Amino acid sequence: MWIGLVFCCTIAFVTGGLPPQANYIAELLRDQTSSTRVSDNIIEDATLDLPNLVRKYNYPLEEHSVTTEDGYILGLHRIPHGRDSNNRPGNKPVVFLMHGLLSSSADFLVMGPGSSLAYILAEEGYDVWMGNARGNYFSRRHRRLNPDALLNTAFWEFSWDEIGNKDLPAMIDFVLQRTRKSALHYIGFSQGTTVFFVMASLRPEYNKKIISMQAMAPVAYMRHNSSPLLNALAPFARRIEEMAGRRGIAEFLGKRPIYTKIGKEFCMDGAETQALCSEVIFFIAGNSGEGQHNATMLPVILGHYPAGIALRQAAHYGQAIAGGDFRRYDHGPVVNRRIYGFAVPPRYDLSRVSAPVYLHYSETDPLADLRDVERLFRELGNVAGRLRVKPRVFSHVDFVWGVDAKTLVYNSIIGSMRRRDRQN
Secondary structure: OOEEEHHHHHEEEHHHHOOOOOOOOOOEEEOOOOOEEEEEEHHHHHHHOOHHHHHHHHOEEEEEEOOOOOOOEEEEEEOOOOOOOOOOOOOOOOEEOOOOOOHHHHHHHHHHOOOHHHHHHOOOOOOOOOOOOOOOOOOOOOOOOOOOOOOHHHHHOOHHHHHHHHHHHHHHHHHHHHHOOOOEEEEOHHHHHHHHHHHHHHOOOOOHEEEEEEEEEOOOOOOOOOOOHHHHHHHHHHHHHHHHHHHHEEEEEEOOOHHHHHHHHHOOOOOOOOHHHHHHHHHHOOOOOOOOOOHHHOOOOHHHHOOEEEEHHHHHHHHHHHHHHOEEOOOOHHHHHHOOOOOOOEEOOOHHHHOOEEEEEEEEEEOOHHHHHHHHHHHOOOEEEEEEEOOOOOOOOHHHHHOHHHHHHHHHHHHHHHHHHHHO
């Protein structure tokens, strides 16, 4: 939540205090390994909704809906096969991708063919499914609750505990039923790893449905995160959420046309404010390493990010930072006793995570510190691989938006998945 205050203030400063930038011509980007351009029109790609963006580049896309046990209606995206290779339907291994905080399935698509993980996996012969957590742009529906209800925040009373405990099982079961498979590969980024650890510890029967779990920038413990602002505000996270809730504010940084407008007018190549756009994105999503940030793509990123969360998701991370532990959401002693049977919320038992986990992490990630990743490694029930990205300059958002993500991360992920496929 606190990160967004800076984001919103920056937006106000940019839109109110600077003159509009006029008529920038989008620089064309070309895939070095293909004659097909990664993006042939930056402005168009920023404006298109995600399904039409995928279809623009001649990839097949399916849209599905899944309803959770507590009534949330979640959006699922599927790319069933590739465009240039493995481009026919068939009996393919299934992979499920789960996005990070404030984002959506766009995490794995916005950088375009040849760069984004979903396209790469489709070309490698995988049936690619992408989930969306409750509350984001594609999962902002409920059987009974209204996300836009005035002074009623019932829709938004969830953290990443519910996403892991309820959303992931519902989506995974739907994918397996639809594809007639008994297990799938799981790839998560940042919060996408957090919610997997929640699911696998609270509902350990789902470990059997996972061929491999690939954890990019794994986030469970956050005691050693290196953000001064997060560390300063974390002790007050639940109090801030409660104060906002009393004013009917429970959604945070939902998808808005203003972000797309800012991207097109202030973040294009040639704009004097492009560097400021980069700094704001890094502040919200996590640092990028030197040489990994493609600033030309900022308008496309801001056309699809942020996608919205519940304030309680941010508050839950605040509790993890302040408490130095990996526990269920702390509602306060009275409510905790009613929900959990204890005054203090229980820890997630990571020894119950029996699915083979591959940890992909970097040395300079401010949100997944090496010491916290090491603790996660020691406590997980079945770590199949621990892969530190070699360049020190590789950081948090580079796992999804980095220039060299394919060579430094994705190739290793695909290699370990193929080895697991041969064993099954």
